[in-house]
Amino acid sequence: MAMKVYGLPMSTNVARVLVCLEEVGAQYEVVPINFSIGEHKNMEHTARNPFGQVPSFQDGDLILFESRAISKYILRKNQSELVKEGDLPDSAMVDMWLDVESHQFDRPMAVIIHQCLIIPMYLGGENDGNVVEENVEKLKKTFEVYEARLSKFKYLAGDFISLADLSHFPTAYYLLATPHASLLDNYPHVKVWIADILARPTVKKVVEMMKATA
Amino acid sequence: MGGGVKVYGVAASPFVATVLLCLEEAGVEDYELVGVDMAAREQRTQPYLSRNPFGKIPTFVDGELTLFESRAISRYVLRKYGRTSASSPTTAAGEEDLLREPSTLEESAVADVWTEVEAHRYTPAISHIVRECAIKRLIPGGGERDQAVVDENVAKLGEVLDVYEQRLSRSPYLAGDSVGLADLAHFGFTYCLVECTEYGALVESRPGVRAWWGRISARPAAKKVAAMMNLVLNPLKMPSA
Numbered sequence: 001m002a003m004k005v006y007g008l009p010m011s012t013n014v015a016r017v018l019v020c021l022e023e024v025g026a027q028y029e030v031v032p033i034n035f036s037i038g039e040h041k042n043m044e045h046t047a048r049n050p051f052g053q054v055p056s057f058q059d060g061d062l063i064l065f066e067s068r069a070i071s072k073y074i075l076r077k078n079q080s081e082l083v084k085e086g087d088l089p090d091s092a093m094v095d096m097w098l099d100v101e102s103h104q105f106d107r108p109m110a111v112i113i114h115q116c117l118i119i120p121m122y123l124g125g126e127n128d129g130n131v132v133e134e135n136v137e138k139l140k141k142t143f144e145v146y147e148a149r150l151s152k153f154k155y156l157a158g159d160f161i162s163l164a165d166l167s168h169f170p171t172a173y174y175l176l177a178t179p180h181a182s183l184l185d186n187y188p189h190v191k192v193w194i195a196d197i198l199a200r201p202t203v204k205k206v207v208e209m210m211k212a213t214a
Numbered sequence: 215m216g217g218g219v220k221v222y223g224v225a226a227s228p229f230v231a232t233v234l235l236c237l238e239e240a241g242v243e244d245y246e247l248v249g250v251d252m253a254a255r256e257q258r259t260q261p262y263l264s265r266n267p268f269g270k271i272p273t274f275v276d277g278e279l280t281l282f283e284s285r286a287i288s289r290y291v292l293r294k295y296g297r298t299s300a301s302s303p304t305t306a307a308g309e310e311d312l313l314r315e316p317s318t319l320e321e322s323a324v325a326d327v328w329t330e331v332e333a334h335r336y337t338p339a340i341s342h343i344v345r346e347c348a349i350k351r352l353i354p355g356g357g358e359r360d361q362a363v364v365d366e367n368v369a370k371l372g373e374v375l376d377v378y379e380q381r382l383s384r385s386p387y388l389a390g391d392s393v394g395l396a397d398l399a400h401f402g403f404t405y406c407l408v409e410c411t412e413y414g415a416l417v418e419s420r421p422g423v424r425a426w427w428g429r430i431s432a433r434p435a436a437k438k439v440a441a442m443m444n445l446v447l448n449p450l451k452m453p454s455a
Binding site: 050051062064065066068069070072073076077088089092093095096098099100102103104145148149 | 267268279281282283285286287289290293294319320322323324326327329330331333334335377380381
């Protein structure tokens with residue numbers, strides 16, 4: 001039976017899971033969840049994700065939520081080199097940089113995307129300049145650390161690409177659509193690294209899915 | 215075992231407490247807690263930054279390997295030093311509740327789910343409450359409590375705990391039938407909430423959550439880490455009603 005992902009690809013958290021499915025060549029089905037009619041809060045969906053968000057995921061009897069937990073499951077099940085499961089120090093590095101992505105990159109980026117893309121495009125409003133500024137400063141601090149790291153190693157966890165790198169792509173894709181894309185000019189290694197990730201065939205395929213449902 | 219294992223930070227930090235708790239649970243006896251002078255912002259200067267460029271605590275060193283991010287560190291500790299069903303095949307009396315690495319892929323995945331929930335939903339809300347109500351008064355120049363921030367986060371944490379209540383009325387631990395990192399990662403902040411703020415009712419008023427907290431906080435390793443945290447936190451002695 002094909003694995004099921006509930007949600008739309010335009011969601012960064014859904015896209016993260018989709019790229020992992022593509023990487024392992026799994027059979028899967030995307031089941032759309034219609035937020036505008038409150039489908040994410042109905043009993044059927046909250047039975048899969050009690051916080052009423054997307055994605056949720058089903059593989060046989062196993063139901064999961066939280067995109068990074070789902071991603072690790074998919075990759076481990078298929079012995080993917082993206083998680084380095086058999087090597088304790090390497091897998092610890094992947095874990096660590098994935099947590100960094102989640103806390104130091106995704107958090108300020110989620111605010112910037114909401115302020116710069118969601119509010120003007122979907123909510124018809126104006127963004128809060130102070131909030132944007134505050135989060136751009138946080139993002140810059142993160143990029144400073146990334147720049148130093150990526151000057152020494154090709155990828156975040158080391159010289160191998162991993163889930164920690166790929167986990168950035170949906171949010172990085174949206175960053176390039178905001179006025180703050182030019183930030184990357186100050187961090188040349190980060191810029192090259194993002195371009196490398198976005199050029200990956202599986203990532204390009206999921207980006208097309210993201211565009212189709214935006 | 216564990217010679218050369220160092221944790222940089224202070225036990226009163228709930229993130230450091232998570233790592234200490236996992237080291238204790240894994241039976242690592244000879245780790246060293248290396249103090250960091252937070253008041254002097256030692257974590258924001260060299261040489262600390264060369265170990266952890268984000269300038270936060272904890273940082274962890276095990277021989278050649280340096281790690282930061284408390285949950286990544288904790289997973290590594292449990293995998294390297296912890297007991298597995300392979301290394302502890304028979305259950306001695308009193309060891310039924312051993313912290314073991316998940317033995318199947320599915321168990322691992324469910325454990326990961328609830329560790330993500332702790333990181334994204336539980337800790338962000340509870341950390342604001344703990345900071346405003348317990349931490350600020352311990353830091354010189356920490357400032358006044360912002361009750362609006364407290365109220366907002368009490369409401370958010372309540373919603374999260376309602377979900378936990380559903381989960382914990384069906385299984386003894388978030389991770390499933392056995393305790394795991396997903397549960398223990400909650401220890402530090404929950405301890406602060408219950409012992410050092412007036413918002414312990416958030417936990418105490420939900421039977422499943424209360425029972426779960428009772429099980430976790432009764433663990434010998436948890437009591438040991440609590441004693442380390444108490445040296446700084448100075449828990450409130452609330453007058454009885």
